[in-house]
Amino acid sequence: MTQLSPAAYLSHVEQDTAAYAAVLDLAVADPALLAAPVAACPGWTLLDLTHHLGDVHRWVCGAVREGHGDTTTDDLPTDAGSLAAWFRAGAADLLSVLDGDPARPAWTFHPPGVLGFWQRRQAFENVVHRWDAETIVGRPSPVPAGLAADGVAEVLEVFVPRRLGKGWLEPLPHAVALRSGDTGGAWVLGEGPPVATLTAPTDALLLHLWKRLGAGDPSLTWSGDRAAGERVLAMPLSS
Numbered sequence: 142m143t144q145l146s147p148a149a150y151l152s153h154v155e156q157d158t159a160a161y162a163a164v165l166d167l168a169v170a171d172p173a174l175l176a177a178p179v180a181a182c183p184g185w186t187l188l189d190l191t192h193h194l195g196d197v198h199r200w201v202c203g204a205v206r207e208g209h210g211d212t213t214t215d216d217l218p219t220d221a222g223s224l225a226a227w228f229r230a231g232a233a234d235l236l237s238v239l240d241g242d243p244a245r246p247a248w249t250f251h252p253p254g255v256l257g258f259w260q261r262r263q264a265f266e267n268v269v270h271r272w273d274a275e276t277i278v279g280r281p282s283p284v285p286a287g288l289a290a291d292g293v294a295e296v297l298e299v300f301v302p303r304r305l306g307k308g309w310l311e312p313l314p315h316a317v318a319l320r321s322g323d324t325g326g327a328w329v330l331g332e333g334p335p336v337a338t339l340t341a342p343t344d345a346l347l348l349h350l351w352k353r354l355g356a357g358d359p360s361l362t363w364s365g366d367r368a369a370g371e372r373v374l375a376m377p378l379s380s
Contacts, residue, residue, distance in 0.1 A: 145291055147243045150260040151236060153288055157264075157271040158232035160282070164274040165191065165225040172221045177277045181353045187277055191228055192217045194270045198231035201259050202238045204248045239263060251303050262299075265292045269351050284344035290326045292347040293319060297328055300379040310377060317370045319346055322362075330373065337370030339363055351379050 145153075168174040168187065175188040182190060196214045203212025218224045243257030251258070268284050269292075275281040284292070304310035316331030318338040326343060329335055341349065345360040354360070356371045363370060 147260050150264040151239055153264040154267050155236055157267040161271045161274050162229050164278055165228055168221040169225055175221055179273050181273055190273055191224055195228045195231045198235040202234055205238050208248045210248055251299050265295055284347055286324050286343045289343040289347040290324050293328055296350045296379045297330055313373055315369050315373050317373045337365035337367055
């Protein structure tokens, strides 16, 4: 699957952080919204989600500027106005740090150790959490098909092998084919002949891999051994 250009990744990060910040603006008008639960992250509220994403922005800036993955954030804001300003400041800094040569060496948690890894990774980090935040207020916009297709590929190229290598994921018992109903993209998760095929719009495939859409979502269509396929996709492939 062809990756997007650095400029395209940065454009997506800019758009999705702005959309996330717009949800925080709603919380400024209605602070109770900060306590709303995040459906895909049990136990988290919008406040927790914002702390997480804002902390990730600062952590990635540290990884690129300082060459390590040890950056931490203190004094997390809790009132809506300060939180929105803090989030926007971190997003702006992230965009500045990501705006560079994708071949520039950088610390990363998985190869390749270059800035381009973070340009790509942050596009998916922010679009998934933008979807989380917008879902809280009942208006999740879809993930663009091209970005979603690259995101499906990233799960298979980065997260699955990393988690297998770390022992955080049991060996996959079966292979599952993933097919995009809108772009024609096709992927195989696992080794050997697929026991089942999941077909869906590309953004639904991505959101299902990231455990945002359940196995019973009507956008998902199975053929083959559905039960075996669902067991594979229920594994912690991308967390």
